[in-house]
Amino acid sequence: MPTDIDVWIAASPGNALPGVGDPLVNAAESFNRAHPGYRVRIRKVEAHLMPETVADAVVRGNPPDIAEYMYSSTQTALDTRARTGDPLFVPVERAIGGRSKVLGERVVVEDLVPVVRDYYTVGGELVAIPSFVATNILFANKTMLSAAGIERMPVTWQDLTAACAAIAELPDGPGHGVSWPNYGWVFHQELAGQRALLVNNGNGRSGRATRVFLDSPEMLNYVRWWKQMLEDGYYLPTEELHYFTAMQAFERQEIAFVVSSSAIGRMMSDMATAAGFELTAGQLPRPVEDCSTGGTVAGQALFLARGLPKEKEDGALAFLQHQLNVSHAVVRMHDPANPMTSHPITLAAYQRATADDWVDPYPGYGAAVAQVTTAERTPAAAGPVVGNLSGINIAITEAMEDVLLNGADPAARFRAATEQAQEVLDRYNAAALAYPPTTPADLRAG
Secondary structure (H helix, E strand, O other), rough: OOOOEEEEEOOEEEOOOOOHHHHHHHHHHHHHHHHOOOOOOOEEEEEHHHHHHHHHHHOOOOOOOOOEEHHHHHHHHHHHEOOOOOEOOOOOOHHHHOOOOOEEOOOOOOEOOOOOOOOOOOOEOOOOOEEEEEOEEEEHHHHHHHOOOOOOOOEHHHHHHHHHHHHHHHOOOOOEEEEEEOOHHHHHHHOOOOOOEEEEHHHEEEEOOOEOOOOHHHHHHHHHHHHHHHHHHEEEOOHHOOHHHHHHHHHHHOOOOEEEEEEHHHHHHHHHHOOOOEEEEOOOOOOOOOOOOOOOOOEEEEEEEEEHHHHHHHHHHHHHHHHHHHHHHHHHHOOOOOOOOOOOEEEHHHHHHHHOOOOOOOHHHHHHHHOOOOOOOOHHOOOOOOHHHHHHHHHHHHHHHHHHHHHOOOOHHHHHHHHHHHHHHHHHHHHHOOOOOOOOOOOOOO
């Protein structure tokens, strides 16, 4: 009988994007053919429900051998406890133990794109194997930009402001220049672009994060610029300040620019074609040109259960390497059947995506890849690892909504948001740092 390895992977909420996770399904089938002594069994779980679904499974006594968590739940995964009270997951680098191959599968952890490895490195140790990578980029209506005489994509906030002013001069142009979502990940990237931290202890990488910095000068710098863009009529506040409502405004050509995830670049390209305009894209604008916004990548990663029998652990580790080989990487990056487009996760995949015969899956993919691969190697660019990041993000986005729509003073409102977020983090850490430690009750993802 083959040794079963239960792998729970992230699906889109409500299965809104059928096919999400299928590259891992295909990798499991490929692995099973190559290793007939093993049977990787895939179960799809809605991404935002994964932390609580795993915690419930611990109580029932049937947790998975591998679980795929959203990037924002990295600390939650590390703090999830087994029935014994020990951490449920083991840092994957520790489990590999310096081996170069596992069951004949080449170990790829040293081949990870540096900033991707940085995100999943905590305390100097790689804790999980990434399975999907994305970043926020700036999409643009190239047809509209050409009409306004804009010859290059904006690089800085000042560039974007000037481009929106040029769009406003078009006689039949849109009512606004740009929109982007009020979403935590965007703030994380804009802080990275100013080399600023969201939380203490090296963004939670040199030690557990215990303090939040939502009212830092860098955060307020971004908030005030955003507010000014609104007051100048350049920023369009779409319904609920959401990713999808901003995309819909872009599709209707109510704006010339939109910030959105590189993961949906193919969808954006199809949308532009159907609407009758040419799409282009560039890197996320930053305060000054010499700052990096390539860090704080999003996506998912696979965590390995602690204490598996040796035979099963080796099979699980081998699968984690197998799913990152170049053939599976190309599917993630370029298969039209896959609704989400990943960045290269390994340097081998990056070499494939920059080869002379490579055709980008959508306009701007190369710019998005460059944004990630050229990112600074700093805790700010790596992004925050902190308990209940979702709750902290809620404090940020509620404050920003008050500033934009209700005229709240940025400094006062984000000071109050800091207090709110600190209470969220303190409550979370109280469970994680108790003796004996317990799985925190706040398991929201996203």
